[in-house]
Amino acid sequence: xxxxxxDANYRFIAASNELNARIAQRQQALSLYITLVLGLLAxxxxxxxxxxxxxVPVEWLVLGFPVSSLxxxxxxxxxxxxxxxxxxFLSTLExxxxxxxxxxxxxxxxxxxxxxxxxxxxxxxxxxxxxxTSNAVAVGALLRIYPLQAQLDSPAVWLTGLVTLGSVGALxxxxxxxxxxQV
Numbered sequence: 361x362x363x364x365x366x367d368a369n370y371r372f373i374a375a376s377n378e379l380n381a382r383i384a385q386r387q388q389a390l391s392l393y394i395t396l397v398l399g400l401l402a403x404x405x406x407x408x409x410x411x412x413x414x415x416v417p418v419e420w421l422v423l424g425f426p427v428s429s430l431x432x433x434x435x436x437x438x439x440x441x442x443x444x445x446x447x448x449f450l451s452t453l454e455x456x457x458x459x460x461x462x463x464x465x466x467x468x469x470x471x472x473x474x475x476x477x478x479x480x481x482x483x484x485x486x487x488x489x490x491x492x493t494s495n496a497v498a499v500g501a502l503l504r505i506y507p508l509q510a511q512l513d514s515p516a517v518w519l520t521g522l523v524t525l526g527s528v529g530a531l532x533x534x535x536x537x538x539x540x541x542q543v
Contacts, residue, residue, distance in 0.1 A: 372453045379446045382439050386483060389435040390490070396428045397494040401501065408505050418506050419516040425498040426523030429491045433530045436487060440537045447473070447539035468541050477538040488531040495524040 400421065407416045451467035454460045460468040467473060499517055502510045510517060 368453050368456055372450060375446050375449050375453070379443065379450070382442045382446065386436065386439050386443075389432060389439065390483075390487060392435075393428055393432045393487075393490065393494075397425065397490075397498075400424045400428070401494075401498065404498065404501050405505065415509060416506070418502060418509060419514065422498055422502045422510075422516050422520060425495050426520045426527070429495060429523060429527040432487060432491065433527050436484070436531065436534055437537075440534055444537060444539040451539075451541055467539070470541050473539060473541050477535065477540070480538065481535045484531050484534045488528045491524060491527045491531060495520055 404418060404421055407418055407421065409416050447467045451465070454463075454465040454468045459465070464472070466476075499520055502517065503512070
């Protein structure tokens with residue numbers, strides 16, 4: 361076996377390991393988001409005043425929900441770009457010496473990559489659903505627990521709603537960035 365093929369094998373293994381680490385990071389980003397949202401929701405409920413006339417600055421606290429949503433979008437975007445780059449690199453290695461014509465090639469053959477992309481879309485759907493529902497719960501809790509401070513026309517509610525819509529849209533758009541093999 362030539363030195364080039366051995367070197368390519370090591371590079372393939374390294375890139376494949378990196379790909380697996382990035383996939384794990386996607387799952388960790390969802391876990392981080394859920395943890396942040398639950399912590400913010402607990403704080404929102406815990407700050408409920410004993411006296412309804414007492415003013416607590418919950419408008420600032422509720423802004424943590426859209427900020428968390430934006431961070432999830434940014435992390436998903438970063439990871440998606442890294443996954444696409446790594447899969448392109450793996451595809452290039454799979455095509456060395458036309459090996460993709462003799463061996464099954466996960467990153468080069470659309471039969472395999474398209475199926476993987478379709479399955480990975482469920483991560484994006486999950487993230488979008490989590491963002492939409494967590495922000496809706498936050499606004500609902502804000503309006504219910506603090507009716508004297510927060511109304512539907514308050515800037516915190518509108519900002520949360522707009523950022524939520526943008527975040528959900530970005531997460532649903534993210535599959536368009538998924539790796540597609542060269543034909």
